[in-house]
Amino acid sequence: MxxxxxxxxxxxxxxxxxxxxxxxxxxxxxxxxxSWNTDFLDDFDTFNTDNWQDQRIWVNNENHCYVPDGEFGTREVSNGTLKIKVVNTGEKRPCDNLDKQGNEHPETEYVAGRICSKNRKEFVKGKWTARLKLSSNGEASMFPAWWLLGAQNNESPVQEEDENICWPLTGSGEIDIFEHHGDHMKDEFTTGAIVSLGECDKGDWQSQRRNFPSTLNEFHEYSVEWEKSDLVYRLDGKEVYRNVGEGDKYPEPMFAILNFAKITDSPMMGEWVMEVDWVKHESRK
Missing domain, CATH: 1.20.5 (Single alpha-helices involved in coiled-coils or other helix-helix interfaces)
Structure with a gap:
């Protein structure tokens, strides 16, 4: 009992x-x-120059020329969304974009848009998110991207004295939230950090980046957040990948970049579009 x-x-x-x-x-x-406070949100009612500026630099053997002020419709805001485009103008024309070594881009019939929040909106850690879609699920030569770069990066435009650190050293580190390589994939995107190898222009593109499925021609939210020492990547709020221990390697303020590139010789007609509904940064309470 x-x-x-x-x-x-x-x-x-x-x-x-x-x-x-x-x-x-x-x-x-x-x-x-x-546990988040929104400290930056752009829902693209207009193109706000307090948040963004054009960035024109020739990298990654790109076949297009970045043009300013939305020339040829390469960067426009309409119906509450931002459109970043690659456009075939139909004829080759001179391009004034310079690479990191000061070499001028050859003539090209392709023009494109690239904007950054450098010296406009820069934040240490936290969480970056963009809601975006592409005009198709993948075509050869497509290379659209939504990514972060350290605020002391020494690439154009150089506007402050401390912008003297070369990629991808601390102060100029890179985190890729969303990339699509049309030559290698369809209905997939790439996400992850670039590992610095301790020298200028020496980065490991492979070990910390992975590919994941997504319906690219539909709107989705793509984000990265610092969770203690990790970088956590989410698709529509759900974790898809994690760079364990990599977050502490990015202590610097970082700015955001949205661009659409064309990177191989495959021909294209008309235009490609990356449509962005909004971009925001959040900090932990």
Whole structure:
């Protein structure tokens, strides 16, 4: 009889303690999901030059020329979204874009848009998110991207004295939130950090980046957040990948870049579009 009473008492105590713990666990979950403050949001009612500027630099053997002020419709805001494009103008024309060594881009019939928040909106860690889609699920030569770069990067435009650190050293580190390589994939995007190898222009593109499926011609939210020492990548709020221990390698303020590039010789007609509904940065409370 005593044993039965003891068992009943133990069961009763377990129920009491479990009831006491449940609200705490629920509260912890709630705190986790509501622990962000939005400190930057652009929903593209207009092109706000307090948030963005054109960035024109020739990298990655790109076949297009970045043009300013949305020439040829390469960067436009309409119906509440930003459109970043690659456009075939139909004839080759001179291009004034310079690469990191000062070499001028050869003539090309392709023009494109690239904007950055450099010296406009720069943040240390936190969480960056963009809601965007492409005009198709993948075509040869497509290379659209949504990514971050350290604010001391020494590439054009150089506007402040401390912008003297070469890619991808600390101060000029790179995190790719969304990239699509049309020559290598369809219905997929690439996400992950570029690992610095400790020298100018020496980066590891492979070890910390992975490909994941997505319906590219539909709107999705692509984000990266610093979670303690990790970088966590999410698609529509769900974690798809994690760079364990890489977050501490990016202590610097970072700015955002949206661009659409054409990177191989495959021909294209008309235009390609990356449509961006909004971009935001959040900081933990």
């Amino acid at each position: 005593k044993q039965i009473l003891m068992i009943v008492l133990l069961v009763f105590l377990q129920l009491v303690f479990s009831c006491k713990e449940s609200p705490k666990k629920s509260e912890e979950v709630q705190n986790t999901t509501t």
